[in-house]
Amino acid sequence: MAEHTVTSFDDDLAHISRLVGAMADLAGTMVGDATRALIESDTGLAQRVVSDDVVMDARQRELDNRAITLIAKRQPMADDLRAVVGAIRMAGDLERIGDLAKNIAKRVGAVGQGSMSRDLSHSIDAMAQLVLIQVKGVVEEYSAGDTAALARLRNDDERIDVKYTSVFRELLTYMMEDPRNITACTHLLFCAKNLERIGDHVTNIAENAYYVLTGEQLPAARPKTDETAMPAPAA
Numbered sequence: 001m002a003e004h005t006v007t008s009f010d011d012d013l014a015h016i017s018r019l020v021g022a023m024a025d026l027a028g029t030m031v032g033d034a035t036r037a038l039i040e041s042d043t044g045l046a047q048r049v050v051s052d053d054v055v056m057d058a059r060q061r062e063l064d065n066r067a068i069t070l071i072a073k074r075q076p077m078a079d080d081l082r083a084v085v086g087a088i089r090m091a092g093d094l095e096r097i098g099d100l101a102k103n104i105a106k107r108v109g110a111v112g113q114g115s116m117s118r119d120l121s122h123s124i125d126a127m128a129q130l131v132l133i134q135v136k137g138v139v140e141e142y143s144a145g146d147t148a149a150l151a152r153l154r155n156d157d158e159r160i161d162v163k164y165t166s167v168f169r170e171l172l173t174y175m176m177e178d179p180r181n182i183t184a185c186t187h188l189l190f191c192a193k194n195l196e197r198i199g200d201h202v203t204n205i206a207e208n209a210y211y212v213l214t215g216e217q218l219p220a221a222r223p224k225t226d227e228t229a230m231p232a233p234a235a
Contacts, residue, residue, distance in 0.1 A: 012070045019063040023094040024139035030101035035128035037108045049105035056098035063091045086212035093201040100194040107187045127163040134202040142209035154206035160199035167192045
C-alpha cells in the first residue's frame with residue numbers, strides 16, 4: 001500500500017493491521033489450547049481459554065474504535081477504505097473464532113476424564129489440526145499479499161467438512177454401541193461442530209482478505225461437503 005503524506009495516517013493503518021495479527025495469533029492459541037484441554041481433560045487449561053476470550057473481545061473493541069475514528073478523521077478512499085472495512089470484518093470473524101474456542105473449552109468438564117477412546121481422541125485432534133492450519137495461515141497469506149494462496153486456503157475448507165462428517169458418524173456409532181456414551185459424545189458433537197464453524201469463519205476471512213488485496217470478489221460457489229446436513233436418502 002502506498003505511503004501517505006500524513007505519516008500518522010500510515011501509523012493508524014499499521015496499528016489496525018497489527019491488531020488483526022494479534023487477534024489471529026490469539027485465535028490460533030485459543031483453538032489449540034481448547035482442543036488440547038478437551039483431549040487431555042485439562043480443566044485448568046480450559047479455564048484459561050475462557051479467560052482469553054475477554055482479551056479477544058477487548059482487542060476487537062479497540063480495533064473497531066480505531067477503525068471508526070480513522071474513517072471519520074481521514075475519510076479513506078479506494079485501497080485504504082477496503083483495508084479498513086476489511087479489517088473490521090476480519091476482526092468480527094476472529095472474535096467469533098474465539099467464542100467457538102471458548103465454547104469447546106466450556107465442555108471439557110462435561111466430557112469428563114477418560115471418556116474418549118484413543119481413536120476418537122485422534123479423530124478430534126486431526127480435525128483440530130486442519131482447522132489450526134487454516135487459522136494460522138489465513139492472516140499470514142494476507143500479510144504476504146498472496147492472493148492465490150488465499151483462494152486455495154478458502155477452498156481447503158472442504159477438507160474440514162469431510163473430517164467433520166467422519167467424526168460425526170464415528171460419534172453416532174459410539175452412542176449406538178453403548179448408551180453410556182451418549183452424554184459425553186453429545187458434548188463432543190458440539191465441539192466438532194464448533195471446529196467446523198471455525199473453518200467457515202476462516203473462509204470468510206480469506207474472502208475478505210482477497211477482496212482487500214484485489215478489489216475483486218472470489219466466486220460465490222465453493223466446495224462444501226458437510227454431509228451431516230444432507231437429507232437421508234428415501235427408503
